Amino acid sequence: MRRSAAAAAPTRDDAGGAHATPTTAGPAARRATHGHRAERLASALAPRGLPCRVEAREGLAIVYPASALESRLVDPAVRRQIVALGQECGFTHVAVALGAGTG
């Protein structure tokens, strides 16, 4: 999985070649959009005391919580808040990464 906001910028290859000019949203453009959404969600969560990194996979936001947030996720109200903010950012689903091998 490599969908971090930082990695989401389209490359020449992603755009279909050096001379390609996509007329519709291709994979690279979609990744850029998803990456932008991930950044927006992380930015929305941080000032609310919910620090994390966010990656996007299509409509799914994957939250990598900082240690300060990890213990707070057991609170249903906190989870609802994160999901609501995720939906505001255009995600259909928000999930937290689990254990080794994620990310």
Add this chain to the structure above:
Amino acid sequence: VTDIVSSDYASPGADPVAKEADLARWLRERGSVLVGYSGGVDSTYLACVALQTLGPDHVLAVIGRSPSYPMEQWTRARDVAARLALPVLEIDTAELDDPRYAANPANRCYFCKTTLWGRLVPVAHSRGLAVVIDGTNADDVRDHRPGALAARQHGVESPLATLGLTKSDIRERSRALGLPTWAQPSSPCLSSRIPYGSPVTAERLRRIETAEGALRTLGVSGDLRVRDYGDLARIEMPSLAFEHWYAAPRREQLSAAVRSAGYEHVVLDLAGFRSGSLNVLAGVHAP
């Protein structure tokens, strides 16, 4: 919804006992039935009432086996049928052989049910059974159910929906009848765990089944889905279970169980289990 609920029988608001009496009357009017039987809550209840009403010579429950039908459910369906002395026939449906199904469009269920009913209706005819019925209930008709079109095209009837029996009614009456399925979680086919547009393959279905089996073995109970995004699995479980399973070291155990099925990445949904969750992703809405 209103056009599928019969006005010849009790209103949808009637008590479940009255609706069950209507169901028995409806069945007697047909005389004999072939039941599409999965071992789930609805079809088990329907088959049981049919058996009680018509007797074993006038009822045949047919299980359609395929890679999208979990082995655990198949085993349970056979066990329950044996316990009820329900006549059962098993056939292979092989819907994965249909490329329209394997492509996993939003109306995937239509192609699955077309294959299923296309095999079951001739069985009913050859055995002299009057009608083919399924376990669609009154709640289902409010959901996104493209398979219902295939049922209509094949003349399959849905008496539970017609007579206004809701899932809650069916659970209540199943309990009263002593059916072991009364509290069983809903169990749609394994293909429902794959986002629309992403191909359904036997390998992916096996991986989903293995992952869910591993989570059950770990002790996860109630509604559970492993949604398959290729190398990533998203676990949905009841929201109330989150606190228990997210606590260390259990979250690592969840992750390890799912990764043992072949996924590289595992995430736990923050909203919890939602029936038809992937319909949201595809922008599919109920009619």
